[in-house]
Amino acid sequence: MSERAPIRIRSVEILSDDWALLTKTTFDYRRRDGTWETQVRQAYDRGDGAVILPYDPGRGTVLLARQFRLPAYVNGHPGHLVEACAGLLDGDDPESCIRREAEEELGCRLSDVRRVFEVFMSPGSVTERLVFFVARYAPVDRVAQGGGMACEGEDIEVLELALDDALAMIATGGIIDGKTIMLLQHVKLAGLMKV
Known part of the structure; x- marks a missing residue:
């Protein structure tokens, strides 16, 4: 397995916590060329x-x-x-x-x-x-x-x-x-x- 991606979490906001958990995460991501950029993603977690x-x-x-x-x-x-x-x-x-x-x-x-x-x-x-x-x-x-x-x-x-x-x-x-x-x-x- 490769090493974990180079990121810095800025914030995690819970958008929904009903049947599953929906979060919105703002983070800094280091691109392959070494520059950092801020990204926002949502993730749906209902378990494995x-x-x-x-x-x-x-x-x-x-x-x-x-x-x-x-x-x-x-x-x-x-x-x-x-x-x-x-x-x-x-x-x-x-x-x-x-x-x-x-x-x-x-x-x-x-x-x-x-x-x-x-x-x-x-x-x-x-x-x-x-x-x-x-x-x-x-x-x-x-x-x-x-x-x-x-x-x-x-x-x-x-x-x-x-x-x-x-x-x-x-x-x-x-x-x-x-x-x-x-x-x-x-x-x-x-x-x-x-x-």
């Missing part, structure tokens, strides 16, 4: 998260979720997105979080959970670091219906799709969620569907 793609190499399937996303809707999309199962850490370690989310959202109790990478999904404005996982599953691992937690406003449809069908949905616009595309391509490129 985890995401997982369960895959069944024996049947060539993956488990995904379809749910309504207001930000996509207000940006002109119909609103329901097909996504990999994900959630905020809420104080848990990433693996405990994603095991819990998989059971709540997909109805799947996963045992062979493997961390593959972690990324910033929108580093220009969001602080969230997302830890990506994959896990083998089989029909016996489906221990509940899934659907999420109604008390949290979740209304999730569980989808079991052939990996090739899910990948084809990327090309047709049926899957437009970045984290999901990354995990589907990882499973394909890493050859995880080979029995």
